[in-house]
Amino acid sequence: MNPQTGQLLRNTLTLIVVVLVAWQALYWVVGDVALRSPLQTLAFAAKFTSTPQFAAHLAETSKAFGLALLLAVVIGLSIGFTLGASRFLSDVFEPMLVALYSIPKITLYPILLLAFGLGMSSKVAFGTIHGVIPIALFTITAVRNVKRVYIKTGHVMGLTPLDMIARIIVPAALPEIFAGLRIGFSLTLIGTLLGEMFASQRGLGFLLMSAIGLHNVDLIMTLTLLLTVFAGTASVVLLALNQRLYARS
Amino acid sequence: MKSPVLWRIVILAGLVILLEVLCVAGVIDKLTMQPPHRILTDLFAMLATGALNKAIAKTLGNALIAFIIAMVVGVTSAIVIHRLRRVRDTLEPLFATYYAIPVFAFYPMLIVLLGLGDAPQIFIGAMLGVVAVIVNTLNGLDRVPGVLLKTARINQMSPVDTALRVTLPCASPYILTGAKLAVAYSLIGIIGAEFIMSSGGMGYEISFAYNNFDNATMYPLILLILLVSISINMMIARWEKVLMARRGLR
Numbered sequence: 001m002n003p004q005t006g007q008l009l010r011n012t013l014t015l016i017v018v019v020l021v022a023w024q025a026l027y028w029v030v031g032d033v034a035l036r037s038p039l040q041t042l043a044f045a046a047k048f049t050s051t052p053q054f055a056a057h058l059a060e061t062s063k064a065f066g067l068a069l070l071l072a073v074v075i076g077l078s079i080g081f082t083l084g085a086s087r088f089l090s091d092v093f094e095p096m097l098v099a100l101y102s103i104p105k106i107t108l109y110p111i112l113l114l115a116f117g118l119g120m121s122s123k124v125a126f127g128t129i130h131g132v133i134p135i136a137l138f139t140i141t142a143v144r145n146v147k148r149v150y151i152k153t154g155h156v157m158g159l160t161p162l163d164m165i166a167r168i169i170v171p172a173a174l175p176e177i178f179a180g181l182r183i184g185f186s187l188t189l190i191g192t193l194l195g196e197m198f199a200s201q202r203g204l205g206f207l208l209m210s211a212i213g214l215h216n217v218d219l220i221m222t223l224t225l226l227l228t229v230f231a232g233t234a235s236v237v238l239l240a241l242n243q244r245l246y247a248r249s
Numbered sequence: 250m251k252s253p254v255l256w257r258i259v260i261l262a263g264l265v266i267l268l269e270v271l272c273v274a275g276v277i278d279k280l281t282m283q284p285p286h287r288i289l290t291d292l293f294a295m296l297a298t299g300a301l302n303k304a305i306a307k308t309l310g311n312a313l314i315a316f317i318i319a320m321v322v323g324v325t326s327a328i329v330i331h332r333l334r335r336v337r338d339t340l341e342p343l344f345a346t347y348y349a350i351p352v353f354a355f356y357p358m359l360i361v362l363l364g365l366g367d368a369p370q371i372f373i374g375a376m377l378g379v380v381a382v383i384v385n386t387l388n389g390l391d392r393v394p395g396v397l398l399k400t401a402r403i404n405q406m407s408p409v410d411t412a413l414r415v416t417l418p419c420a421s422p423y424i425l426t427g428a429k430l431a432v433a434y435s436l437i438g439i440i441g442a443e444f445i446m447s448s449g450g451m452g453y454e455i456s457f458a459y460n461n462f463d464n465a466t467m468y469p470l471i472l473l474i475l476l477v478s479i480s481i482n483m484m485i486a487r488w489e490k491v492l493m494a495r496r497g498l499r
Contacts, residue, residue: 012342034361091253092260102429102482104436106444107452107474110459110467114281186349193351198444205351212357212445224354231349232342239345 004247005240012236036221045222061203064120065192068127072188073181076132080139080177081165090140097140101133106194113199123195123203130191131184138180142173175245182238189231283464292469301454301470308439308451309477311367315374315435320428322375323382328412330383331390347380353441360446370447374438378431385430389423390416422496425489432481436474 020038027037036044048054079097083090109126116122146169154168170177196205204223211219265285271277272284283291295301330337352373359369393416401411417424443452451470458467 007338008342011339014339015342018339030358030362034358088253092256096257096261098486099479099482102433103475103478104433104440106437106441107455107471109444110455111282111471113459182345183348186346189349190351194353194441197351197353208351208354209445212354215357217357220354220357224351227354228346228350232346235345235349236342239342 004243008236008240008243012232032217034217036217041218041221041225044218045225048219048222049226057202057204057207061192061196061205064123064196064203065127065189067120068124068192069131069185069188071124071128072131072135072184075128076135076180076184077139077177079132079136080180081143081169083136084140084143085169090144094137094140097133097137101137105129105191109195109198112195118199118201122199123192123205126195126199127188127192130194131188134187135180135184138183139173139177142176142180143169145176146172175242175248178238178242178245182235182242185238186231186235189234193227280462280464283468287465288468288472291465292472295466295469301451301466304450304454305470305473307367307449308443311371311450312374312432312435312439315371315438316378316428316431318371318375319378319382319431319435323379323427323431324386324417324424326379327383327386327390328416331387337387344380344384352377352438353445356442356445370439370442370450373442374435377434377438381430381434382424382427385423385427386420389420392423393419422489422492425485425492429482429485432485433478436478440474 023038027035083093105126108129112122112125112129116125150168150172151164154164159167193205193208196203197209200206204227208220208223208227210216211223268277268282269284269286272279272282330340355376356369356373359372363369363372397415397419398411401415406414439450440452440455443450444456447453451474455467455470458464458470
């Protein structure tokens with residue numbers, strides 16, 4: 001267990017160093033027109049994160065992302081458990097989910113804007129549709145792969161459906177469900193940000209979009225760095241937890 | 250086998266009819282969405298007049314180039330990474346984070362680097378797709394049975410020959426899974442970049458139509474993109490199934 005987490009940590013550190021070196025090298029090649037060096041970006045980030053403007057946008061994005069993630073997890077898990085428990089339902093609906101997963105969802109943003117209006121609800125919806133399908137698909141597979149013996153034992157013991165889910169299916173399928181949640185987390189985040197970029201007047205995504213429009217390189221680099229650091233930290237933590245779950249089962 | 254397919258068609262038809270009824274009855278107003286039959290007739294009219302054919306050809310052509318680059322670069326680098334255990338372990342956190350990074354933030358930099366035109370858009374599309382291809386190809390390479398590799402070594406095949414004749418064919422179903430994702434991601438990259446900044450292409454036309462409340466152009470274009478991506482994906486999925494069936498899997 002622990003050596004695996006240690007190895008992950010070491011790999012992450014190596015990766016960070018490699019990325020920093022590559023970034024600096026790219027900066028030397030490209031120059032000030034379109035890029036800032038890691039040090040300049042850090043300095044600007046330190047200054048920028050202490051402004052009240054940043055705090056307001058951050059709060060907006062966190063709220064949208066939190067809501068979207070909550071919705072994606074709840075809806076995804078319910079779809080996953082319902083379809084995973086029934087062979088017939090999953091036969092009917094799983095290919096539809098796979099088809100939905102593969103469409104470029106970015107094209108749907110005008111429809112969501114028209115349906116939900118400009119603001120919080122449309123970006124939450126955008127985040128949710130990105131995250132919900134992978135969570136559902138992973139949960140379906142996870143629930144279906146639970147050993148028949150466990151389920152039969154549950155039946156013999158006369159468990160209620162709710163007990164069956166809480167005491168048998170969830171513990172047995174947890175590592176795989178967690179893998180789905182991990183991917184759902186990333187996709188919900190990028191979905192929320194894309195929603196903010198195209199369909200919002202507030203939030204980090206909007207800030208990024210306006211920085212792109214104004215060619216404010218400092219701000220673009222800072223926001224990208226902050227988002228990448230956040231997403232990276234969360235992903236690595238979730239990955240470590242996931243490895244631990246797999247190791248235990 | 251027959252009945253799930255039938256059910257799926259019935260459910261889809263039901264949803265479309267429901268949408269049609271809601272639109273015609275005015276529950277969903279005209280500015281939000283047009284009834285499905287109007288979208289279809291608009292699509293045919295649009296394709297027949299050929300007014301937007303240039304934009305469609307540009308977007309789909311760029312997406313195709315981005316897809317090919319993502320596949321070639323992805324599969325080749327996966328083969329290389331697969332042999333280097335340390336490199337692969339180091340890249341693992343990157344693969345886990347990659348799809349949460351807003352790649353579009355690099356679009357302005359790419360425009361400065363590669364100039365205005367199709368190149369930055371293709372770059373973004375390829376950049377998005379390549380990691381999905383790498384991850385799935387690695388997954389496939391992991392599952393190549395050791396005995397095949399030993400046979401290759403006994404026949405003294407060169408590394409390139411081994412890759413082309415043994416490992417890649419063996420991993421092909423998994424590579425196809427990556428290909429399906431790469432199709433979607435190359436479209437996302439191209440269209441997203443066109444939304445942000447460009448002077449042509451389907452993404453540009455969609456956002457232009459959106460800004461002008463021109464639903465008669467916007468919905469057919471969106472439908473066309475969805476139809477293209479779903480049909481390509483179904484084709485790849487069918488191919489994947491054939492490959493799996495040939496091996497007696499599934």
